[in-house]
Amino acid sequence: MQYISTRGGVPASTYTEIVLQGLARDGGLFVPKEYPQVSLETLNSWRGLSYAQLATAVISLFAKDLNRSTVARLCESTYTEETYCQGRPDSDFKKITPLVWLEKDLGILELSNGPTLAFKDMAMQYLGALFEYILGKSEGELNILGATSGDTGSAAEYAMKGRKGIRVFMLSPAERMSQFQRAQMYSLNEENIFNIAVKGNFDDCQDIVKKISADLEYKKSRHIGAVNSINWARVAAQVVYYFSGWLQATNSETEKVSFAVPSGNFGDVLAGWIAKKMGLPIDKLIVATNENDVLYEFFRTGRYRIRDAEHTFVTSSPSMDISKASNFERYVFDIVGRDANRVCELWHELDVNKEFMLTASEWQTVRESGMVASRSTHEDRLNCIREVWEKHQFLVDPHTADGINAARQFQDGNSKIICLETALPTKFAHTIHEALGFNPPIPEVYEDLLSREQRVIERENDIEQIKAFLDEKLGL
Numbered sequence: 001m002q003y004i005s006t007r008g009g010v011p012a013s014t015y016t017e018i019v020l021q022g023l024a025r026d027g028g029l030f031v032p033k034e035y036p037q038v039s040l041e042t043l044n045s046w047r048g049l050s051y052a053q054l055a056t057a058v059i060s061l062f063a064k065d066l067n068r069s070t071v072a073r074l075c076e077s078t079y080t081e082e083t084y085c086q087g088r089p090d091s092d093f094k095k096i097t098p099l100v101w102l103e104k105d106l107g108i109l110e111l112s113n114g115p116t117l118a119f120k121d122m123a124m125q126y127l128g129a130l131f132e133y134i135l136g137k138s139e140g141e142l143n144i145l146g147a148t149s150g151d152t153g154s155a156a157e158y159a160m161k162g163r164k165g166i167r168v169f170m171l172s173p174a175e176r177m178s179q180f181q182r183a184q185m186y187s188l189n190e191e192n193i194f195n196i197a198v199k200g201n202f203d204d205c206q207d208i209v210k211k212i213s214a215d216l217e218y219k220k221s222r223h224i225g226a227v228n229s230i231n232w233a234r235v236a237a238q239v240v241y242y243f244s245g246w247l248q249a250t251n252s253e254t255e256k257v258s259f260a261v262p263s264g265n266f267g268d269v270l271a272g273w274i275a276k277k278m279g280l281p282i283d284k285l286i287v288a289t290n291e292n293d294v295l296y297e298f299f300r301t302g303r304y305r306i307r308d309a310e311h312t313f314v315t316s317s318p319s320m321d322i323s324k325a326s327n328f329e330r331y332v333f334d335i336v337g338r339d340a341n342r343v344c345e346l347w348h349e350l351d352v353n354k355e356f357m358l359t360a361s362e363w364q365t366v367r368e369s370g371m372v373a374s375r376s377t378h379e380d381r382l383n384c385i386r387e388v389w390e391k392h393q394f395l396v397d398p399h400t401a402d403g404i405n406a407a408r409q410f411q412d413g414n415s416k417i418i419c420l421e422t423a424l425p426t427k428f429a430h431t432i433h434e435a436l437g438f439n440p441p442i443p444e445v446y447e448d449l450l451s452r453e454q455r456v457i458e459r460e461n462d463i464e465q466i467k468a469f470l471d472e473k474l475g476l
């Protein structure tokens, strides 16, 4: 299988070539030339598989230049009960992503029982194993430089810790993260993980990463890479749990299921779109947004109007506080008939005017695509957390609550909707307390988290100081 760019300006490449890269050199995103197809017969034959076997079957379709036995080894070492049993104590860990039914037509796919208690572990843990394998073959090294305001940074660190050939330099805004998130990252005591607290906000951290990455000479000589949500290996690994959710929800291969997906950078719901394009019988993909409702506006009107950081609200589902969804371009590429010139045109318009509007026929394609959206407010979130707790004694985090709230708007008493659980409530205790008047339980592995010793390097909001620190650690 070959990968091409959504902007059409780079030669076709293989899976192992693109997974260590971020953006394609033409500014586009890598996508498979064609989506692999899974027949209903094959789908049915996957019913008895373990999660690791299912992941092997799905990821192999995308990783054509790796031996199937290599993919199997990576998946078997990644998707283990030991790694994914750290969240809800009463979960069915053997399934890795157990589906629990709140109502006969509303299920929650548990994706947050991994090491950092958020769904990002599902793909990031696999990425760690994959990178170590690829680097090991070429005796290469990779220095991952990132900025985080919470979930991504910790998922990356827990996936990369102790991996040969890999170091992680993670910038975070000092004093701006939740107590739990801070403790989760800063308590890691690993030789290849460097937490750098920058005196500034998340945008300042992000700016430093962007500037360093734009210096191609520096980037190349220091083997700097990223693990952000546009990484294809992450997206492909996320496709797996849509198959898992569907297989758990159905008995017959023709039954359609809808998914509600708390969304920010559009990576999670894009994986659902790809699963659907591969032939998985998905009815609707419901994009759940919070007050940062750029995608909600798009799916109502065909108009995509991004906002800058200043006009992005700080909400109680913070991991969805995004007003420019980095993976959205991959979906639009499909909508415009995979016409790279049209994508260039639209994204040029976006650069200049901060918005674009689809043509009537493109908009028609969106409406027929089965993707719809919903918006939740802080009040909706609190009400949903309360309602689900009172009705079902099930505790959901604020992001998952946005997903359930979205699912509610499309529930017809007939077809099944699965809401993806994107984090555990303990990560956002403050909002749970506001909704219910008590703190969520802390999983056993993290009981002593807040009292663990924390290690963090402090630096000014100054690119030269960060570069100097990197060079020192790289022995330059």
Ligand SMILES: *Cc1c(COP(=O)(O)O)cnc(C)c1O
Residues within 6 Å of the ligand: 118, 119, 120, 151, 152, 229, 262, 263, 264, 265, 266, 267, 268, 269, 319, 320, 399, 422, 423
């Ligand atoms: C990252 C994240 C999201 C958003 O996922 P995208 O793939 O960026 O759309 C939602 N909820 C939580 C808890 C997250 O960490």
